[in-house]
Amino acid sequence: MSKVKAAIYWCSSCGGCDESIVDLGERILAIREAVDFVFWPCAMDPKYSDVEAMADGEITVSLINGAIRTSEQEEIAKLLRRKSQLVVAFGSCACFGGIPALANLKSKEGIFDRSYLNSPTNVNPEGIVPLEHSKTAEGYPMELPRFYETVYKLDDVIEVDYYLPGCSPNGDMVANAMGAILAGKLPPKGSFLLPDIALCKSCDRNATKPDSLTITEFKRLIHVQADPEQCFLNQGILCMGPATRDGCGYPCVKGNMPCTGCMGPVGSKDQGARMLSALGGILEGESEEQISKVLDGLPDPAGTFYRYSMSSSLMGSKRKENNP
C-alpha cells in the first residue's frame, strides 16, 4: 500500500510542536509505516523547490505550526496549501497566534527598537536593522522576508481544514489526530480535533468548587503555596481552565500549576473576552476603589487572558487581505 505523504512546517515557532512528534514515542514507528514525511525542515533537509515541484494536492496532510509573522511564512503556508489535500493548524501558534502573538501588544517599530537598537546588551552604533532589501558587503542584492506589522494565525492567510491546539499538543493528542487522519475518520472541515468543551469538565478539582465562588483577591503563585487538591480559582489563583478547551489531560493542574490557557478558547474565538467576562461576574468589590484594588492583583490582564490567543482575539480575526 502506498504511503501517505505528510509535511510538517514551522512558521513563527519555538520548535516545540516539531518536538511533540517525538512525544509520540514508539507510536512513531507505526506512523512511519503509513506516512512518508516529504517535507520537514526541522528534521530533514528539503528545499522549497522540492515542494514546488510536487503536484497540487500531492501531499495528503500538512501539519503547519507557528504563527505568521514574515512574508516567507505566508508564502510557504500558501505553497503547502496548494500542494496539500488537508492542512492542519498544528499547535496554538498556528491556531490562535500563540506566545509570539503577544508581540501584537507592541508595534513593529517598538520591537525592532528594543531588539536591535536599545536593549542593554546591544552594541549597534550604526543602527543596523534587518531590511527587506539590502546589499551584502560584496554588493550583491540581498532579500530578507518582510517582517509584518502584526502576528497572524494560520487561517488568516490560508484556509485551514482542522485545528489541533496545545502548546504543544501532547503525544496522545498527536497520535489521536494522526490516527483519525489516516483512518479518514474526521469531523466536518473547520473543526477542532478535540472536544468542544472547557477544561473544568475533566478536572478533578472541579468538585471542590463551591456553588457560589467569589474572588476577593488575586493571589500569585510566588506568594502562596497552592493547595494541591482545591480548585485554583477558589484559592484566588487565576486559572484559565473555565475558558480553555479540554483534551490535554490537564498535566499543568496535576502538577499543581493553574491552567494558563494554551489550548485556546472554546465556544468563542475570543478567549480573553470570555475569561474576563466570567471573572467580572465573580469578583468581590462594590465601590470603584475596592474593584480597582482587586484588579490591581492582575498586573497584565491582556497578557494573562490572551497569552496564547492574541491573534484570535479582540480585534477580530478577519482574513487578511493584504499586508500593511
Place this chain on the structure above:
Amino acid sequence: MADKTTLFLCRCGANIADFVDLEALEAWAKTNAGVDHVCVHDFLCAPSGKEFIEETLKSQGSKRAVMAACSPKLHQKTFNECAEHVGMNSAQVGMANIREQCAWVTPDKVQATEKARTLIQAALNRSLLHVDLKPQHMECLTDMVVIGGGIAGIEAALQAAEAGRKVTIFEKEISLGGELIKVEEIAPMGECAPCLLAPRLSAIRDNPDITVVSGVTVTDVLGFSGNFTVKARKKARYITDACIGCEACFEPCPVDVQSTFHLGLGTHKAVYTLFPGSEPAAAAIDQDHCLHLQGKECQACVDNCPFGAIDFAQKDEVIEVQCGAVIVAIGAEVYAPKDVPRLGLNGTSNVFTYAEFERLTCSNGPTGATLTLRNGSAPKSVAVLHCAGSLCADGLSYCSGVCCVNALMAGETIRKQIPDAIVYNIHDRLVLSGAEQEGFMRHQIKSGTQMVPCKDLAGVHIMEQPDGQLSVTVPGQAKLLVDMVILSTGLRPGANAKQLAATLNAELDAYGFFKSDHPILNATGSVIDGIAMAGSCVQPCHAPQSVVMAQAAMGRALSRLVPGRTIELETMVSFIDPEHCAGCKLCMATCPYKAIRFNSEKKTSEVNEAICRGCGTCAATCPSNAITARHFTNDQLLAEVKGVLHG
C-alpha cells in the same frame, strides 16, 4: 416567506410622520430583500390600528413582524396580543423605536430618516433570528410557612387559615408571643396586650389548619416560589404532648436558672414555661441546667407529674414542611447598650433598659408587676433617657422611630403604682407622629412628666453613687439625682437574622435588616420570589405596623398562590447546553436568584426555569458560551449591531 418580515410603519399621527420621511422609508422597505410586505398606518395602537395589524398578518400569512413605532415599553404588549390573536407567537413581533429614540430627538429630518432606517434594519435582522417562546405554567403549593411567632407571625398565620390554607408557624422559643407578650399596655392608647393576644393565641390553638412548632431553628429553605421545602431542627424539650402546663413539676425542681424571658431579672426552674398560660402550654426542660440531663441523680419532676409527660429519652427532631410561600417574621432584638460605660448598664445598678422596665411592670414579669429597685424598695424618682445608645458612634447609628412613645409611657406606668414619683424624660428630637401620639405626650406632661431637652444626648453620663442613687449629667441642664434610670433603646436585627437570610438567600440592608424588593411597591417582599417579610425584621415597627405588614405579606402570597390556578412563568429564560457545559459553576455564582443548580450526576449546571427572571447575566458570564439567553442571544444582538452600523 420563512426568511422575510412584515414591516409596519406607524405615523403616530404627526408624532413620527412630521420628523421622519415615512414615504422614503416605505420605498426603501419595498426594495429590501428581508421584507415581504410593508404598510403604513396612522395609529397602530388604536383599535383600527390593531384590526389593521391582525388583518394584514392574516392576509400576508406573515411568519414574523416588525413595528416601527414608539417604545416597546409602551406597546410591545399591545402588538404581541395582535399577533397572538392570529396564531403567531409573540416572540415573532419585533419593534424599532423610531419615535422616542429617533423622531423626537433628531431635529434634522434627513438624519432622523437615516437613523430610523438603520433602526428598522436592525430590527429586521434580529427578527430573522427570533425563535418562538413557549409559554410556561407551573402548578403551585398553596400552604404557607411562617417563621417567627410574634404578633406579625401570628396575624400572618391567622390570615392564611382564614383563607382555608394550612399554615405552619416555626418559633424559636418554647412558646409564642414574641416581644408583645412581654408588654402590659401598648403605648400610646394603652390597649391591654394580653387581652389582645389571648384570643389570637386561642384561635391559633383551636384551628386545625395551623400547626405550631416551637423550640425550632429553621435550617434549610429549598426550592422556589410555589414549591418550597422548609426544614427545621426541633430541639428536644424532654416533655411530651401530654403536658398541659399545670406547673406541678416546677416547685419540686431544685435548680434555678436565669430567665432570658425576664431579661435576667428573674429566674425559672430547669423545667419551665416562659410564663403561666403560655401557648403552647407544654413546658420544657433546660438541658444545660437539668441535673438529670447533666448525669446526676434527680427525678423530682417525674415524681410530681400527674400525666407522665416527662421523657428524658426524647431526641432532637428534623421537621420538614412543603409550602408555596414563606413569611419571615422573626422580629428584632431590643438593644441593650452594655458596652457603653457612660450609660451605666451593668446589671447591678438601677439602670434598666425600657424592655427590662417592662418586665418589672408586667403581670407576667418576675415581680408580678410591682415596680421596685434592685433592693426591693419603690423608686421615688426616675429619669428616662431617649435615644440611649442610638444615633451615636458607639451604638446604633440610626433612629428606630418607635421608642419615643414608649419612653413617654414610662411616666404613666410609674405613676400608676407610685403617684408621687418624679419622672424626667431626657430627650433631643422627639419622634411622635400623628395626633394620638402628640396628644399622649401632652397628657404625660400634664400628669407630671418633666421634659428635659438636651442637644447632646451622646454626652449624657450616668454614674452610680455609693448609696445606689444615680447621678445623671445632662449637657446644658442641671445634674439629676434619681433612684432609677430607664434607657429607651432602639431595635436592631435579631441574632439569627444573618443566618436565616443566608439560608433564604434574601438580602439584608446595610443595618442588617431584611431588604425589601421595593421600598414603596413591595415593602413586604424580599428579592426572592415567594419569600416575604413582616414586622421589625424589616425595620423597627410598633404593633400596628407589624400587623399591617403581616396581613400585606400573607395577602400577597394568598393572591399569587391560589388552589387550582397555575403560575405563569417568565419565558425569556436562560438555557444551558448540556453538551457544552463543562460544569465550571461560574454561572451559578453570578445568578442573582440562585436559579441555577448543579446536576452532580451529569456534572453540568441547569437553569430552573421557574425561578429564572431572564436577566442574562449567566450568559455573559459563561466562559465557554454554553448558555443561551432566550430572546437576547449573542446572534440576535450582533444582528442588531450590524443593522444599526451598516443599515
Place this chain on the structure above:
Amino acid sequence: MAEFEPNIVAFVCNWCSYGGADSAGGQKLAYPANVHLVRVMCSGRIDPEHVVAAFREGADGVMVMGCHPGNCHYRNGNHKALRRFRLFERVLIQLGIAKDRFELEWVAAGEGKKFQEVTTAMTERVRNLGPLSITGNVAEEALHV
C-alpha cells in the same frame, strides 16, 4: 474632506437606561443621531465580546448603560457589568485603544437630561479621537504603541 461623523453603539438596559432614553424622547431632548441604541434586559447581559463586535463592525465608540448601583432591576447585574468592564478597560489600554472610546454609564429611567448629556459628550469625545480603524488584527492606533 467630509467631517468625520463617529458611530456610537450604546447597549442600554431595558429598565433604567432604555427608559432614560425614552425619557429624553418624551422631553424632546435632542442628542446626536450618531448614537445607536441596542436594547438588552440588563447591563449584566453585556459582555466584552458584544462591545468588541461593535468595534469590529464599525463603531468608533461603544457605551454600556445600566441602572445606578443598588437599583438594578435584577438585584446586581449592573455590579457585574461594572467589574467586567473595569477589567475590560485595562485590556483596552494595553491593546493601545483609546480608553475614551468605551464608556460605562449609569442612567435612571427618569434621567432624560443625563441621557442627553452623556451621549452628546461621548459623541464629541470620539469625534475628537477620530475614526477607529481595525486593519488585520489590531487597531490602527495600536500599531504605534
